Amino acid sequence: MGILTGYAGTYESAQSFGIYRFTIDGETGALTEPKLYYPAPNAKYVSLQKGKIAAPVERHKRAGICLVDLSAKDPAAEVFCEEQTACYVIQDGPRIYTANYHEGTVMVYEAQDKPGKEQDKSGKGLRLLKRIRIAPAAGCHQVILHGQYLLVPCLELDKIRIFDGSRNYEPAGEISFPAGSGPRHGIFNRDHTRFYLVTERSNELYTFRVDENAGFYQLDSRSVLPEKGTREDDTAALRISPDERFLYVSTRGSDLLSVFSLEDELPEAVQFVSCGGRHPRDFAIVPGGKFLLVANRFSNNLICFRLGGRTGRIKEICDAVTLDEAVSIVFDPESRKAEESYEGK
Template sequence: DGSHVHYTDLTPDGRLAVVDLGNDTVSTYDVSAEGKLAPVSILKTKAGLGPRHLAFAPDKKTAYLVGELSSKVSILDYDSTTGAFYLRQTVSTIPADWTEHNGAAAIRVSNDGRFVYVSNRGHNSLAVFEVLDGELKLIQHLTTHGDFPRDFALDPTEKFILVANQNTDNATLYTRDQETGLLACCQKDIPLPEGVCVYFK
C-alpha cells in the first residue's frame, strides 16, 4: 500500500540501488565521498511485481530482479553511464497451474553468469533458470523438502546449494551440475531453527 524499501546494495560502479517492494520501483543514487545520496534514476516496474532482491550478473551490465508478490523474476539492463535500469524480460518462478499463495524470496546467479536460481515460499521450491541468448529459460523446479525457503546460497566451489526452510526448522543440501546448472537433493532435514540466511565464508 506504500513505500517499503526491502533491499539496497551498491551497483558494480558504486551507485546505490534501492529496491522498493511497496511502490514497485528500483531507484539509483549517486553516492558522494561524504556518503550523501543524489537521485539518478527510477525504474517503475509493473504494478504488483513487489520487487524484493536484485542480483547482478558477472558482466556488471545485467541484473536480475525478483518480485516477491508476483512470483516473477525480471532481467534488467544496467547503463553505467546514466545509472538507469531498463526492463528486458519478466518470467514466472512458479508453474502456471499453481493457485495457492507463493512469495518469491532469494535469488542467486552463478559465477559464470549462465544460471539463475530463485526460491519460492509457498510452492516451497527452487526454480532454476538458464540464461540463453540474453533471456531466462526455466529448466527445473524441485522441492526444498521444507516450508518457507527464506534463503539459500551456492557454496564457494558452486558444486552445492544449501537452502534454509524457515518454518520447518531444517536445511536442505543439493549437488549442482556446473555444466547444466541442474540440482539434485543429497541431504535433507538438516536441523536449523528458523533459518533466515545462508552465508558461506
C-alpha cells in the same frame, strides 16, 4: 574444497537466538549441526566481509546492527539507531547499509577504529552516517551496490529507488514495476551489464540490460513458477552460479526452487523442484559450485542439494540439519573450522 565454515541468521524464537555457525564438507555436502556463535536477537540477515559479520540486532526494545570480528580479538560492536530491525544488511568496505522494510528507510553506518559518540565500550564500534528516508512502510527490502549508486527495491511502492553515493546519497532516479508486483531482491552479473530482479507478489523474474551510464532497459519478464502463481506464492531470493550460466530462485508459498539458464539472451526455465522443506527464504551456492544450501524457515532446517555441474540442475539432497527460524546464509572464504562459541572466547 575441504571443510567450509558457514554462518546463518535467524528470526528470534524460543529456540533461535542469533547468528549460528556450522560447517559443510565441500566434497560430500555433509553438514554439522549449527551452534550459536553470537547471540543477537532477530539477526535475520547476515553479511560477511573481510572477516567481519554484520547483522541486525534487537535488544531491550532497541534495534540496530552488530559487527562481529571472526578473529574474536575484539568484542562485537553494536549501535542502535532504528525503531525496528532491518531485513537486509550489506557491507562495502567500512560502510554498512541496512534496508528497513517497516520504517521505509536505508541506514548508512560506518565502522570505526576510534571511540565515537555512538558505539560500544570496547573502543571500536560503529556510527550512523546517513538515514535515507524513502517513505513510511515503503517495504525497503534490499540494498544493491552498483558503482557509486545504491539500488533499493521498495516492495510496497512497486519501485526501485536509486541513490547516488558520490552526492551524499541524493535521489538519482527510479525503476517502476506494475502495480501489485512487489519488487523484492535483485542481482547483477559480474560485469554489471545484466540485472535480474524477482517480485514477491507477481512471482516474476525481470531482466534488464545495463549500460555504462547506469541506464536500465527492461528486456523481459516471466513467471518463476511452473504455472502462473498468486500473491500467496511469495517469491523470495535469487542467486547466480559462479560460472554465470544459471540463475536460481526460491518461492516460499510453493516451497519451490526454480532454475533458469542464462546461456541465451534471455533466461529460460530448465527446472522446478521442491525446496526439501517449508518456506524457503535465502539460499547460497556453496563455494566450489557443487552444492546449494537452502534455509527453510517454517520447517526449521538447512537442506544441502547437489548441483548437476554443466546442467545446472538441482539434484539429490546430500544432508539436512535442524536450525529454527533460519533466514540467510553466508560462507567464510577462509574456511575456518572453529567449533567454540563466540561467548566462550
